[in-house]
Amino acid sequence: MDLALLHEVLRVEPYDGEYATLTVRWKTVAANISAYFERDIPHRSARDHYESMLETFKSTDRAQRLWGTGSEEKVTEEVQLLQNLVDRREAKDEAKKAKKEKDQKRRDAMELTGLQLCLEAEQRVAKRYCTAGTAQKNEESDSALQDLLDFEKQKHSDDHTYRLERLEFGKEEKKIRLAQMSESAKCNDKPERLLIEMGKLIQVVADKSK
Structure with a gap:
């Protein structure tokens, strides 16, 4: 065996x-x-x-x-x-360990890149604001803000993709749990139906005896 x-x-x-x-x-x-x-x-x-x-x-x-024993054993x-x-x-x-470390490095890199891009965008806004005229300031500020918006959109897209992957995993895990719970519920449902039928039978006997 x-x-x-x-x-x-x-x-x-x-x-x-x-x-x-x-x-x-x-x-x-x-x-x-x-x-x-x-x-x-x-x-x-x-x-x-x-x-x-x-x-x-x-x-x-x-x-x-x-x-150093067992080397000659069959x-x-x-x-x-x-x-x-x-x-x-x-x-x-x-x-599994390598995949976990790779995912962690990817998340760390995304966070670091996000911080760097935010800092660079803020520096560009400050520099343009100090060196440009009023009209030019507004135009360049809009450009810098657009840079920030583009970065936030990209970050949101990356986060959304990661959440979708986690969601798909959660769905598969939930299906398995529901299947196990359904099988367990079928087994538990038999005694309950038996008790209900016995209750009905007792009620019929009681009604006839009146």
């Missing part, structure tokens, strides 16, 4: 993806194993057993590297699968 579990984890990758999808992926793993062995295996049990196997493997691997299929899963998980974690 351990090998079947490792093969399913390798195929479904329940450790990857957004947080809201992880439970769904583990349920898929558990359902496939349950069908194969014809027994009910809860997704939490499958997840906990996998994590336990992984931690044991990591501890053993660290000990072997530290003491590499089993289970060890190969666990090593593959460890490598994949580390690669996924590194990719």
